[in-house]
Amino acid sequence: xxxxxxxxxxxxxxxxxxxxxxxxxxxxxxxxxxxxxxxxxxxxxxxxxxxxxxxxxxxxxxxxxxxxxxxxxxxxxxxxxxxxxxxxxxxxxxxxxxxxxxxxxxxxxxxxxxxxxxxxxxxxxxxxxxxxxxxxxxxxxxxxxxxxxxxxxxxxxxxxxxxxxxxxxxxxxxxxxxxxxxxxxxxxxxxxxxxxxxxxxxxxxxxxxxxxxxxxxxxxxxxxxxxxxxxxxxxxxxxxxxxxxxxxxxxxxxxxxxxxxxxxxxxxxxxxxxxxxxxxxxxxxxxxxxxxxxxxxxxxxxxxxxxxxxxxxxxxxxxxxxxxxx
Amino acid sequence: xxxxxxxxxxxxxxxxxxxxxxxxxxxxxxxxxxxxxxxxxxxxxxxxxxxxxxxxxxxxxxxxxxxxxxxxxxxxxxxxxxxxxxxxxxxxxxxxxxxxxxxxxxxxxxxxxxxxxxxxxxxxxxxxxxxxxxxxxxxxxxxxxxxxxxxxxxxxxxxxxxxxxxxxxxxxxxxxxxxxxxxxxxxxxxxxxxxxxxxxxxxxxxxxxxxxxxxxxxxxxxxxxxxxxxxxxxxxxxxxxxxxxxxxxxxxxxxxxxxxxxxxxxxxxxxxxxxxxxxxxxxxxxxxxxxxxxxxxxxxxxxxxxxxxxxxxxxxxxxxxxxxxxxxxxxxxxxxxxxxxxxxxxxxxxxxxxxxxxxxxxxxxxxxxxxxxxxxxxxxxxxx
Numbered sequence: 001x002x003x004x005x006x007x008x009x010x011x012x013x014x015x016x017x018x019x020x021x022x023x024x025x026x027x028x029x030x031x032x033x034x035x036x037x038x039x040x041x042x043x044x045x046x047x048x049x050x051x052x053x054x055x056x057x058x059x060x061x062x063x064x065x066x067x068x069x070x071x072x073x074x075x076x077x078x079x080x081x082x083x084x085x086x087x088x089x090x091x092x093x094x095x096x097x098x099x100x101x102x103x104x105x106x107x108x109x110x111x112x113x114x115x116x117x118x119x120x121x122x123x124x125x126x127x128x129x130x131x132x133x134x135x136x137x138x139x140x141x142x143x144x145x146x147x148x149x150x151x152x153x154x155x156x157x158x159x160x161x162x163x164x165x166x167x168x169x170x171x172x173x174x175x176x177x178x179x180x181x182x183x184x185x186x187x188x189x190x191x192x193x194x195x196x197x198x199x200x201x202x203x204x205x206x207x208x209x210x211x212x213x214x215x216x217x218x219x220x221x222x223x224x225x226x227x228x229x230x231x232x233x234x235x236x237x238x239x240x241x242x243x244x245x246x247x248x249x250x251x252x253x254x255x256x257x258x259x260x261x262x263x264x265x266x267x268x269x270x271x272x273x274x275x276x277x278x279x280x281x282x283x284x285x286x287x288x289x290x291x292x293x294x295x296x297x298x299x300x301x302x303x304x305x306x307x308x309x310x311x312x313x314x315x316x317x318x319x320x321x322x323x324x325x326x
Numbered sequence: 327x328x329x330x331x332x333x334x335x336x337x338x339x340x341x342x343x344x345x346x347x348x349x350x351x352x353x354x355x356x357x358x359x360x361x362x363x364x365x366x367x368x369x370x371x372x373x374x375x376x377x378x379x380x381x382x383x384x385x386x387x388x389x390x391x392x393x394x395x396x397x398x399x400x401x402x403x404x405x406x407x408x409x410x411x412x413x414x415x416x417x418x419x420x421x422x423x424x425x426x427x428x429x430x431x432x433x434x435x436x437x438x439x440x441x442x443x444x445x446x447x448x449x450x451x452x453x454x455x456x457x458x459x460x461x462x463x464x465x466x467x468x469x470x471x472x473x474x475x476x477x478x479x480x481x482x483x484x485x486x487x488x489x490x491x492x493x494x495x496x497x498x499x500x501x502x503x504x505x506x507x508x509x510x511x512x513x514x515x516x517x518x519x520x521x522x523x524x525x526x527x528x529x530x531x532x533x534x535x536x537x538x539x540x541x542x543x544x545x546x547x548x549x550x551x552x553x554x555x556x557x558x559x560x561x562x563x564x565x566x567x568x569x570x571x572x573x574x575x576x577x578x579x580x581x582x583x584x585x586x587x588x589x590x591x592x593x594x595x596x597x598x599x600x601x602x603x604x605x606x607x608x609x610x611x612x613x614x615x616x617x618x619x620x621x622x623x624x625x626x627x628x629x630x631x632x633x634x635x636x637x638x639x640x641x642x643x644x645x646x647x648x649x650x651x652x653x654x655x656x657x658x659x660x661x662x663x664x665x666x667x668x669x670x671x672x673x674x675x676x677x678x679x680x681x682x683x684x685x686x687x688x689x690x691x692x693x694x695x696x697x698x699x700x701x702x703x704x705x706x707x708x709x710x
Contacts, residue, residue, distance in 0.1 A: 025477060051476075051477050052477070054508075056504070056507075057500070057503055057504060057507055059496075059500045059503070059504070061466065061496060061497055061500050062466060062469075062497075062500035062501070062503065062504050064466075065463065065465075065466025065467060065469070065470065065497060065500065065501070065504075066466050066467075066469050066470030066473055066504050067470060068466065068467050068470055069416075069466060069467040069468060069469060069470020069471040069472070069473065069474065070470040070471070070473055070474040070477075071470075072455070072467065072470070072471060073414075073470070073471040073474035073475065073478075074474060074478065075474045075477065075478070077470075089496075092460065092463060092497075093463060093466065093497075096459075096460045096463060097458075097460075097463060097467065102666055102667065102668070102669070103443065103666045103667045104443060104446045104456060105443075105446055105447050105448065105456055106443055106444060106446075106447050106666050107666050108447045108448055109448065109455060109456070110669070141667055142667050142668070144668070164669075165668075165669035166668050166669055194672060194673070242672035242673060242674055243674065245673065245674070246673070
C-alpha cells in the first residue's frame with residue numbers, strides 16, 4: 001500500500017499498463033522528454049523509449065486521428081491532449097471516426113483507444129484551460145466517458161479505459177491532481193466502466209456527483225450530518241457514459257430526494273440526463289423536485305472569479321437544505 | 327543576416343508515360359506482362375461499367391445518392407495494382423475500382439449505396455478500411471496505421487486517397503505532417519479532379535499543383551498524369567519502394583478531371599462549360615489505355631466486346647444478389663442498430679432497443695432483465 005496523489009496514481013496506471021502489454025503506447029504534445037506539463041507521464045519515456053512514448057506535432061486532430069489509425073492497426077494508444085479545452089480540434093475525429101468505426105463495419109474495424117485530458121477549473125489557469133465539457137462526449141454515441149475523483153479510482157479507471165475495446169474519453173479533474181493523497185493497493189485494480197459507487201450511505205437525501213465536485217459533496221454530507229442530523233447518501237458516478245442508472249435511481253427511490261452536482265454548464269449537461277432518468281424511473285418516489293447544482297451556462301470566468309462559478313460545499317449544503325425543506 | 331535567398335533541393339517531378347494517342351515512352355514503360363496489362367484494363371472497364379450501372383440503379387431508385395468514379399479508374403487501379411494484399415488501403419469515396427480490385431464483393435459495395443452498414447464491412451484477408459465520407463479525415467488514419475507499422479516493425483505500406491478539395495482541410499496538413507515527422511510508409515494519392523463540388527482548383531489553393539505542397543512537409547511530391555494508368559502505377563511503385571526502404575511518405579498529385587457530377591444529386595452544368603468537359607472527354611483514361619493496348623496488339627473491338635459481355639453478366643448477378651440481401655431478414659433487422667456501437671450493449675441501449683422492439687410489436691424478443699425501469703416498477707411506490 002502506498003499513499004499517493006492522483007497525478008502519481010494515473011502515472012502509475014500508465015506505467016503498469018505499458019509493462020503488462022506491449023501494445024500500449026503513449027503519445028501527445030510534450031509527453032516524452034518533458035514528461036507532460038502536469039508530469040503525468042513522468043518516467044515513461046525513460047523506461048519505455050521513443051517507440052512507445054512519443055512526442056507528437058502540436059495538432060489535436062492529428063494526435064487523435066493517428067491514434068485511431070494505430071488502434072486499427074493493433075496498438076492500444078493512450079493519447080494525451082494537454083488541456084481538455086483544446087480537444088475540440090479533435091472532436092471531428094472522435095465523432096466521425098473513433099466513435100463509429102465499430103458500428104460502421106459491424107464490428108470488423110474497432111478503435112480501442114483512450115483520449116486523456118486534464119479538465120475543469122480551480123487551478124487559476126488561463127483562458128481556455130478550465131472547461132468541463134464532458135457532456136459533449138456523453139452526447140456522442142459510440143464513446144465512453146469516465147472521470148475519476150481520487151487517486152485510487154483514477155488508477156483503476158485508467159486500467160479499465162486501456163483494457164476497454166471501445167474508445168474512452170478519460171477526463172482528469174486537474175484541480176485534484178495534487179490536492180490529496182489516498183492509499184492505493186499494491187496489486188492492480190480495475191474498475192468496471194459503467195458502474196457508479198455509493199461512497200457514503202445515507203437515507204434522507206441522495207447527492208450525485210463525479211470528478212472534482214465529489215470533494216465538496218462529501219464535505220456537505222458531513223456538515224449536514226453534524227448540523228442538521230441529515231443522513232445524505234453520496235454517489236460518485238465515475239462513468240458518465242454509460243451511466244449507471246440503477247445505482248442512483250435505487251438510491252433516490254430510498255431517499256425520495258436528490259441533488260445532482262457538477263462543474264460543467266447546466267443546459268443539456270450530465271445532471272440534466274441524471275434528472276431525466278430519475279423522472280423516468282422513480283418519479284413517484286420523489287418528495288421534492290430534483291435540484292441541479294452545476295456550473296452556469298457561461299464560459300468559466302477568468303480565474304479572479306472562477307470560485308463563484310464552481311459549485312462549492314456551501315452551495316451543496318444549501319441545495320440539499322432547500323430540497324429537504326420542500 | 328543579410329537579405330539573400332535560401333536554396334532548397336526540392337523539385338516537383340512530373341510523370342506521363344502514355345500519351346493521348348496511346349503512344350508510349352519506351353524508356354518509362356513499366357515491365358508488365360501482357361496478362362497484367364490486360365488485367366489492368368479489365369478492372370478499369372469493370373469499374374466503369376459498374377459506375378454506369380450504379381447510375382442507372384440510382385435513377386430507378388434502387389440505390390441512393392452516390393459519387394460516380396468515371397474517369398478516376400487510372401488513378402485508382404494504377405496505384406492499388408502496385409501494393410500487396412497485406413498492405414493497407416485507406417480510401418476516400420471515389421475509389422470504386424480499388425475496392426473491386428481489393429476483392430470487395432460488388433454486391434456488398436452496392437449494399438453500401440443502398441443504405442446498409444453491411445456494405446462497409448471489409449472482407450476477410452485484406453487490410454482495408456471502408457469508404458470515408460468526411461474529406462481528408464482518413465489521411466490521419468493512414469498515417470496512424472503507418473506509424474503503428476513502424477512501432478511494430480512491420481514492412482507494410484499504406485495507400486490513401488483524397489481529392490483536391492481535401493487539400494484545404496487541416497487534416498490534410500496534419501496527416502502528411504505526422505507521416506513525415508514519424509517517417510511513416512504512407513503514399514498520399516490525390517485524385518486531383520479539379521473540382522470540389524462546384525469550386526474549381528484555384529478556389530482551393532493558390533499553388534499551381536498539389537504536388538508542390540509536399541515541399542512544406544519535407545517529402546517527395548510528384549505530379550502524375552492521372553489519366554495514364556501506367557504513369558500512376560510507376561509513380562506509386564517508386565513511392566512504395568521508398569517507403570519499404572524506410573524513406574517515409576510520398577505525395578502523388580494525380581491530375582484528372584471529374585467527368586461526372588460530384589454525386590448523383592449534383593448538376594455540374596451550373597458551374598462548368600461543355601467545351602471544357604468535351605476537351606477532357608477525349609483524354610479519359612480508358613480510351614488512352616485502350617489505344618495503347620491496341621497498338622501493342624493486345625486489344626481489339628472483339629476482345630473488348632467479349633470482356634464487356636462477361637462483365638455485364640457479373641454485374642447483373644451482383645445486383646440480383648444485392649437486392650436479395652437487401653430484402654433479407656438479417657439485413658432488414660432494425661433492432662441491429664443497437665448491437666454494434668460498443669463491444670457490449672450498455673444498459674441504456676438495451677432499454678432503447680426494447681423501446682423500438684415494443685413499437686414494432688416485438689417487445690418480447692428483447693431481454694429487459696437489466697432494465698432499471700422494470701426492476702423498480704416491481705417494488706411498492708411511495709407518494710402519488
